[in-house]
Amino acid sequence: MGRTPDGGAHPSLFLEHFAGTSLVAEDGDGELAGFCIGFVSQDHPDEAYVHFLGVRPDQRGTGLGHDLHDHFADLVRPRGVRRVRCVTSTQNRASVAFHTAIGFVVEGEDAPVKVDGVDDVDGHVRMVREI
Numbered sequence: 001m002g003r004t005p006d007g008g009a010h011p012s013l014f015l016e017h018f019a020g021t022s023l024v025a026e027d028g029d030g031e032l033a034g035f036c037i038g039f040v041s042q043d044h045p046d047e048a049y050v051h052f053l054g055v056r057p058d059q060r061g062t063g064l065g066h067d068l069h070d071h072f073a074d075l076v077r078p079r080g081v082r083r084v085r086c087v088t089s090t091q092n093r094a095s096v097a098f099h100t101a102i103g104f105v106v107e108g109e110d111a112p113v114k115v116d117g118v119d120d121v122d123g124h125v126r127m128v129r130e131i
Contacts (some may be wrong), residue, residue, distance in 0.1 A: 014051065021048070021075050023068055033059045036068040040079055048076040050086040066102045073131040083130050090123045104129040 015022055018039045027033040034055040041047045050072060055065045073084055088095040090109055100106065104127040111123045 018051075021072065023071055023075075025064055025068060027056075027059065032056065034064045034068055036072050038072050038076070038084070040076055040081055046080055046082045048072070048081045048084045050084060053086070065098060069102060069129075073129075077131055081131065083128050085126070085128050087124045087126055090125055092125075096125050096127070099127050099129075102129070 014037045018037055021039050022037040023035060024032065025034040035052065036050060037052040038048055038050040041049060050069065053065060053068060055068075069084070073081075076084070084104075086099065086104065088099070096106065107126040107128055109123050109125050
């Protein structure tokens with residue numbers, strides 16, 4: 001497992017399989033400041049998906065998240081990608097506000113689903129940005 005900027009963990013398989021379309025940003029001391037893990041859709045080759053975007057708390061508000069999204073778009077555009085998609089929790093209003101501020105449009109919200117017979121904590125917000 002790799003470490004995220006906020007101390008969480010993500011499976012290293014994402015970096016193993018999507019290294020060509022994933023980014024890591026370091027601060028001036030060479031420490032992890034943020035990352036973007038995404039890929040081009042196999043079923044919709046004109047679309048890409050950002051699966052993880054993380055920015056270390058002390059780096060938030062610096063434009064790093066926007067820069068990571070823009071660099072990701074620059075990586076996938078030559079492959080024929082015309083739109084980038086992402087999903088966040090309906091409870092993560094800061095993420096929705098961030099993404100809409102940088103040009104994503106909310107496509108809709110998926111209601112909570114049953115997980116082992118129990119309502120999931122929340123639903124998901126689907127967003128898209130034309131590049």
